Amino acid sequence: MAAAKSSGQLPIAKAINESLRSALEADPKVLVMGEDVGKLGGVFRVTDGLQKDFGEDRVIDTPLAESGIIGTAIGLALRGYRPVAEIQFDGFVFPAYDQIVTQLAKMHARALGKVRLPVVIRIPYGGGIGAVEHHSESPEALFAHVAGLKCVSPSNASDAYWMMRQAIESDDPVIFFEPKRRYWDKAAVDTSAIPAPLHRARVAREGGDLTLAAYGPMVKTCLEAAAAAEEEGRSLEVVDLRSISPIDFDTVQRSVEKTGRLVIVHEAPVFLGAGAEIAARITERSFYHLEAPVLRVGGFHAPYPPARLEEEYLPGLDRVLDAVDRALAY
Amino acid sequence: MAAAKSSGQLPIAKAINESLRSALEADPKVLVMGEDVGKLGGVFRVTDGLQKDFGEDRVIDTPLAESGIIGTAIGLALRGYRPVAEIQFDGFVFPAYDQIVTQLAKMHARALGKVRLPVVIRIPYGGGIGAVEHHSESPEALFAHVAGLKCVSPSNASDAYWMMRQAIESDDPVIFFEPKRRYWDKAAVDTSAIPAPLHRARVAREGGDLTLAAYGPMVKTCLEAAAAAEEEGRSLEVVDLRSISPIDFDTVQRSVEKTGRLVIVHEAPVFLGAGAEIAARITERSFYHLEAPVLRVGGFHAPYPPARLEEEYLPGLDRVLDAVDRALAY
Amino acid sequence: MTVESTAARGTTRSSGKRTAAKTPAKKAPAKRKAAQPTAPAAPAQPELVQLLTPEGERVEHPDYAIDLSPDELRGLYRDMVLTRRFDAEATSLQRQGELGLWASLLGQEAAQIGSGRALRDDDYVFPTYREHGVAWCRGVDPANLLGMFRGVNNGGWDPNSNNFHLYTIVIGSQTLHATGYAMGVSKDGADSAVVAYFGDGASSQGDVAEAFTFAAVYNAPVVFFCQNNQWAISEPTEKQSRVPIYQRAAGYGFPGVRVDGNDVLAVLAVTRAALEHARSGQGPMLVEAFTYRMGAHTTSDDPTRYRTDGERAAWEAKDPIQRLRAYLEAEGLADEAFFAGLEEESEELGRGVREKIRTMPDPDTMAIFENAYADGHALIDEERAQFAEYLASFADDPADSAAERGN
């Protein structure tokens, strides 16, 4: 437990573990629940050791029923608890979709503000781990479109730690998208630092020629693309959005009005993905600053492919740089 | 039954009824199923009289369970049937969301094309009828984002008739969004005409100054706005998209490259709504033709309001014309 | 027409079918009994817990007993009468255009008052959209219930003021909320209980099954209270289950019982027992109240399309209010003054509701943007500001107003 109080290099999975641990310690109302989160510590070990230390009453193995997990989490929140519910993989959140969009998202408004539902839903999401079907999806747009929810996705261990604490402290429901293929990426986590606001974007790398905007797993890809582009003499700015609902358009706009060009990258399908909204809104806000149309790099309008095709399917360095080339060609 | 074989003025609800009737007559594999679709004829009477004429075996009152309705429709389709499943109201589709996005949408690809799921899901959607919560939503973006589904929405009785026939004939799953507040709007339906392709947009009114793009219930609003604008000397072109997945971008692009300006209107929330995709893509396609950013008029990022506020919430003539003014001011 | 007229009419009309003598119901409970050769202690369905026959005769049940004072009995009667009156008032307000919709509880008064009066203050209720009688027992201002049906809000009372959650429209969802709440009660070490109301139709929803599973696995103190009113809009119960719904509980590992839902005494006794079961750490229980929706599903519904007058008539003979009145009268537990006073109180209630609803203000336009989030959201802030500016533009430029544009 000492680790939680100090700084150090942590992988994202462990940073979330430490964050949950510190939240469980700080507030007796915080609960962790989900399938296999107890003894097993979750299939990614994100909740490793928590049940041992906080007991079965606070770290709860649930029946295999996602609607039941979220529905009872809502009931627990109504009773004054702050449940952090895990959905085992992105593709398994849909049985709970009704409870999330119809109940969790709307109950605060339905009650004219008289009840609050501080529920966090953790979803390991995205591809790149060579998994079978349903284990590699990026469904964030399906939640961000829905009013009443907030959606965030950290790209690094420090954000993972702090954003989880902030999500748990939020009185609104937060869908916490965990970039599963980056779970083992390490970074320094200063657990005593004062964190940036949960929904604020961050300029992860400065540049002048073009802005790359991304969140979660694609931030690393964009940073690598920016490094590669630098060798070709191009200076790319990388914005880590961190939050998908709300989106910090101000930060993106500032960057775009400096660079004049924007490429948005996400694993989720391009069609009606978060990039569509960013493109539309930034074009409206910065119409006279844009020297090229906002371009998007992301998934295709096809089911996530089998693992042997995912490397081609997922946006990588080359596809990002291809879009950069095209944007710069205007 | 004679009506189905002739032309005449029909309200949309009745046109769909006639379309279902003719499909049930034409193909013994067509089934109609859902809550209260039998004796009651559905809460909007869209299936009125069908059970009486085709029997309980083909027009099936189901248990009150949407996941069950879609899940068994999938099984029936695997057995060779062509089920048309009704979801009673937009807000009640979410319990079936998992079956729709995880099974219905993906099974054809999962089977490498070896099975087909010709399932139509009818959803009366949208607001404007003074209903209680969950009866006025526009969730189409949540389906259009998902590969494997097709989404359409007719704006008039003739399209309602023909598009339903085409949806039933499609070997892909089709989500058929019925503009419930226009159910009683009448138009001529020529049941012997050769229909346009299901996913083709239609220029509903020609104009030169600006393009309005809409689908379903908002087409009428846009046509009214265009008429009002004409009195002010402005010539608006109105594109009825008809299909939301796929979207006929070519038709929109042609119109925009003529007018130079585009306003998209839908009831669904603007944030990550279909308008975002159209704005992003048309801006990319027609970057040098656009004299103003693509503007969007739609719902806010808030739960659909109680009935006494819906008139203000819903895009109406004024909000459309306000956007037109803003677009023309560039 | 008095608030009790439906009951009276019902019994009168149907008593013709059930007895040779056409004596008005109120006057002749004994006659009706005489006309039925079977012992009143044996209800038609052996599995149905009953303590008061449709004719108003007290009978005993081996597992469930009740002993109420005259005051308590009159209280239950009063609750049912006032609830029915409120409900009738709401129906007529809908006809007058004051409400967009109303979901009447007509016929289900005993199921709701009986269960509602079994509750302690610290118990918590998760209703559907039809629990006006339970709301009454919880002390929720009836006018508050009308807000969502009028279209001024989507609920909007404070659930924690009366431990009565908001109405839930999406079928079955609330059973999971109730279960989660009950899990929280256990965690707190409290001995409160939770009641989840749902309908016969709702019993088909996956959420309800999941609620059964969670409640059983965590031994949560929740009573699942199913009002089987025979219909889910146009679908009879056979479209949801081919066995009695209460039997479902056993397969999840907790007891289920079917009670005569038109017998307020039996419902009270059974619900008390179920709550005690939950409270004492024995976990969930399922109560199926066998009752009847005497009116339309909602004011938008037309039940003549799917059911017969005869069916309704048969159920009117089992009217929950009428049978308690027959008992009160036969046992001399209430006099004319009581009934007259109640009549007046009903009128008063109706008048009060009418006035409140007619003066209920429409929400402010900008309320569209309120309460979507507890901690705010940048997009909503932006949209609120843009919309306010848009609205203000009409004030600036009257020539550009909606009226001008003919809308």
Add this chain to the structure above:
Amino acid sequence: MTVESTAARGTTRSSGKRTAAKTPAKKAPAKRKAAQPTAPAAPAQPELVQLLTPEGERVEHPDYAIDLSPDELRGLYRDMVLTRRFDAEATSLQRQGELGLWASLLGQEAAQIGSGRALRDDDYVFPTYREHGVAWCRGVDPANLLGMFRGVNNGGWDPNSNNFHLYTIVIGSQTLHATGYAMGVSKDGADSAVVAYFGDGASSQGDVAEAFTFAAVYNAPVVFFCQNNQWAISEPTEKQSRVPIYQRAAGYGFPGVRVDGNDVLAVLAVTRAALEHARSGQGPMLVEAFTYRMGAHTTSDDPTRYRTDGERAAWEAKDPIQRLRAYLEAEGLADEAFFAGLEEESEELGRGVREKIRTMPDPDTMAIFENAYADGHALIDEERAQFAEYLASFADDPADSAAERGN
């Protein structure tokens, strides 16, 4: 290591706990029996249908009988042995990196072969992701099952070739497909039956409950076959239900039965009866096969985190293959030549699978865009074209290739 070695080891190891004599299992079924004073006809759980004890002794059951020829008995044994061998081969292919994942059926051979061999050709199966033994019975090419675990497709065999639907990963969903399919069978007037496989964990999913409801209401000819292998990844069955799962059926209005899932004869008999029940118009039935997942949940799982060696050892004593072998040997129904021949056949099977998998081609990149739609979709066409152009650009301009950019 032979294909039967797990079974042999298992029984040997655990027999020490169960009997004083350390005699190797194969040789001494009688001894083991003698060491257990209770009559072998009385299984530990009275509700469990058993026809062959763990020691390999034939017992009778009042409701379920079976009479198989020596050929049929040897056939069942062969099926189980080959299935286990295939499964072991897949596990080792995963360790060698040929598969991304494998979900082993080790221990569940009797549940799968017994039920699979009860089927007629025109019956239809909806499996989970673990029904390799059922697939074997249906004649699906074992190599086909590996495609999704290798990551070359998401299933991809033609379900209608063998009336064996694709594997379904999202828990419980397939029970509704099976029910709908069975509704279609009824509509067609056919007398086929449908089997929906699911797990103990799956029993908690709302979809499964909805499938029960639909099947009961429409009297669909579907057998719900639950392999209760005691675990849903790390969660024991108590986290899903507090009563035996087969009991759930009664609450939905159809029969449920628990069978010893490690007894291939009992599973065959019970499944035949259930299929006959469905076929003959009596509607659905639930079979709970009480068995054990002897291996990890999948090759990604580490069961030492949540269960003891002792538990596995206890179940190894009930090994499905070993008990049938004991019976065959004791009754003289199979000789050394049979076992040796089978050993060879197993090796052959393993070799064949190994070869097929190692030469299984990766899909073409452009397969990403195939089969998303049956009738095409403009957006996919556009994206396919753009992507093809993008890929072609590397060919045009090698200086701009991925290799150059260090990725």
